[in-house]
Amino acid sequence: MPNEIDAAPEGFTLTNQGRTFTPFATEPVLYKPLAGVNWPPTAYDPDSHLLYICANDRIGGASREAENSPPTHTESWMGGTFNLTNIPARGLFVAMDLTTHKIKWSQQWQYSCSAGSIVTGGGLIIHGRNDGRVVALDKDSGNKLWEFQTDAGVNGTASTFMHEGNQYIAIISAGSLYSTGKHGDSVWLFSLNGEMEPLVEASATSPAAPASLRPTAVAPVNVVEPIAGYTANLDSGRQIYTTLCTTCHGPTGEGGHQGGVPLIDKELNLGHIMTTATFGRNTMPGFATAYTREQLQDVGTFIVEEIMPTAKQ
Numbered sequence: 262m263p264n265e266i267d268a269a270p271e272g273f274t275l276t277n278q279g280r281t282f283t284p285f286a287t288e289p290v291l292y293k294p295l296a297g298v299n300w301p302p303t304a305y306d307p308d309s310h311l312l313y314i315c316a317n318d319r320i321g322g323a324s325r326e327a328e329n330s331p332p333t334h335t336e337s338w339m340g341g342t343f344n345l346t347n348i349p350a351r352g353l354f355v356a357m358d359l360t361t362h363k364i365k366w367s368q369q370w371q372y373s374c375s376a377g378s379i380v381t382g383g384g385l386i387i388h389g390r391n392d393g394r395v396v397a398l399d400k401d402s403g404n405k406l407w408e409f410q411t412d413a414g415v416n417g418t419a420s421t422f423m424h425e426g427n428q429y430i431a432i433i434s435a436g437s438l439y440s441t442g443k444h445g446d447s448v449w450l451f452s453l454n455g456e457m458e459p460l461v462e463a464s465a466t467s468p469a470a471p472a473s474l475r476p477t478a479v480a481p482v483n484v485v486e487p488i489a490g491y492t493a494n495l496d497s498g499r500q501i502y503t504t505l506c507t508t509c510h511g512p513t514g515e516g517g518h519q520g521g522v523p524l525i526d527k528e529l530n531l532g533h534i535m536t537t538a539t540f541g542r543n544t545m546p547g548f549a550t551a552y553t554r555e556q557l558q559d560v561g562t563f564i565v566e567e568i569m570p571t572a573k574q
């Protein structure tokens with residue numbers, strides 16, 4: 262993974278070639294805070310000594326507030342702002358030879374790598390993609406041998422087992438919090454003698470511009486208006502809030518992880534919430550592919566009617 266930025270994005274001057282430990286001040290500097298091996302499990306092939314690494318490459322930046330002063334040696338300090346650019350992120354899948362530390366082959370995707378992989382005794386790498394595919398690659402070349410389109414992002418790691426003489430692959434298709442894929446809720450079991458056709462056309466879940474390619478650092482050009490005459494379903498809204506938004510905004514909207522700002526003690530209107538939830542903003546991902554406009558209206562209405570008033574009491 263290149264640790265520096267090879268060419269400055271238009272309008273920026275690079276400091277220190279954007280290397281990972283570039284110091285920053287009140288002026289934002291660009292570097293690669295989100296470049297490296299991703300969390301999902303890596304697969305290792307004991308025969309070839311290849312390690313199959315899921316990695317991401319993304320340019321971002323950081324700046325600090327003017328009033329922050331450095332800590333003394335007995336204190337810690339956290340502050341400043343983490344910025345993302347609208348330069349497209351890419352995912353990388355890399356086979357690295359652990360005996361030489363050299364890359365044997367690698368391939369890049371136009372969205373993040375957010376899934377673990379397994380390598381089978383028969384020489385297949387099985388892994389999932391944000392666009393809903395389960396893919397089998399040749400472990401020596403990385404060439405694609407097979408794929409199957411499911412109905413949601415495939416971000417779990419596959420399992421394989423033998424049953425009555427047949428080898429099976431089991432994998433979950435449900436999307437995930439951090440990837441841009443569609444959300445769903447299904448488990449798939451594949452065998453070599455299976456005959457089922459892909460569930461949906463590949464084009465239906467592989468849009469030309471996946472959400473990860475949409476600009477996130479600029480204010481959304483499009484504004485999502487509430488659907489006139491639609492009565493929001495507060496139970497559905499509560500469910501989406503507690504499964505998704507809570508992580509970053511806290512169970513009662515007080516703010517939380519990943520820089521999620523408080524949603525309380527301010528006036529947020531429904532259209533603003535729906536627009537933000539659809540397109541995302543800065544480090545908040547957009548959920549246009551994960552939820553329908555009705556569902557985003559459900560969660561927006563839940564925030565307006567149940568989260569915001571509680572805080573004012």
Ligand code: HEC
Pocket residue numbers: 501502505506507508509510518519520521522523524527529533534535537538542543544545546548560561564
């Ligand atoms: C991965 C973390 C994350 C998740 C998940 C997340 N948000 Fe956010 N959200 C953020 C961050 C970070 C910001 C601040 C963005 C900025 O820099 O303006 C934000 C901002 C917002 C704002 C704008 C608040 C304001 O003051 O204008 C709204 C509204 C919002 N989020 C709604 C939602 C909803 C609804 C969901 C669930 C469907 C959700 N968010 C899920 C991280 C997240």
